[in-house]
Amino acid sequence: MTPDQTPATPERKFERSLVEEILEASPDGILVVDDQGMITCHNQRLFEVLGIPPGSISGGEDGDLAGLDDQHLLAQALWRFREPEAFLERVESLYADPDLEDHSELAYRDGRTLERHSKALWGEGRRYVGRVWFFRDITARKRAEHALEQLARHDPLTGAANRRHFFERAAEELARARRHGVALSLVMLDLDHFKRINDHWGHAAGDRVLQAFAAGVRSLLRREDLFGRIGGEEFVVLLPATDPEGALQLAERLRQHTEGLEFAEDGERVSVTTSAGVATLEAGDASLDALLQRADEALYAAKRAGRNRSFCQA
Structure with missing residues (x-):
């Protein structure tokens, strides 16, 4: 919509009609303001993308905002943003320096997520005459990207970090622990006699056990803990800022939670247990391999002692 008051010659009518057709055909919400922050034109898609009912802005007639200060639009939009203060700061900086462009x-x-693009409009003699804003809804694209990222980083069956992602993150945590001089512990978990479950009840039953086990582990972890699947029934939990005592306590909670899981397959009761091995980063550890090796030794000590146990490797 445009507020152009130029006498309506056939040529001007055609130009206005062409501009309006281009505006309304765009998939983006488009807003144009002059050098005083007054709205000169926009399209209807702007309301849809910003999530603002066309008739909700005071002073706008039939959804036409031409001639209004852009603050009217901001007042309706700001509360919908996750970080309104950051948006306002960016808008102010763009208006303060016309040479700046914005693509964020x-x-x-x-x-929802919008892609925002803004650039200055220049008249003759490079005179600043206003600014144009483009808003595009990219929510579907962001969700697809997130889904692909999850597939690339996580085990599709259990949702735990896959082997590659776990070791990438673990290397980062190892470097952080050394840099700040804080503890770092690891719990290695292995489901006891899991092969029997697969052999007796089938792989579908085994998958259900793995999913329930993984869900139980996640429910007991902190946000900063890293849970990964590094083998068929072998899992690891990396615990930043956790000493041996704290890691062993968590291992016991995980073991007890797993012991409480029960399944029914073909009318038979299926019980599940796990063994756990715990190790903590030492000053002489050259890499994560040393930590994993000690946790693995503790795990197999638990297995040799009868399974369904938690051991800590000194």
């Missing part, structure tokens, strides 16, 4: 993302409280 805008997160909404409702989970």
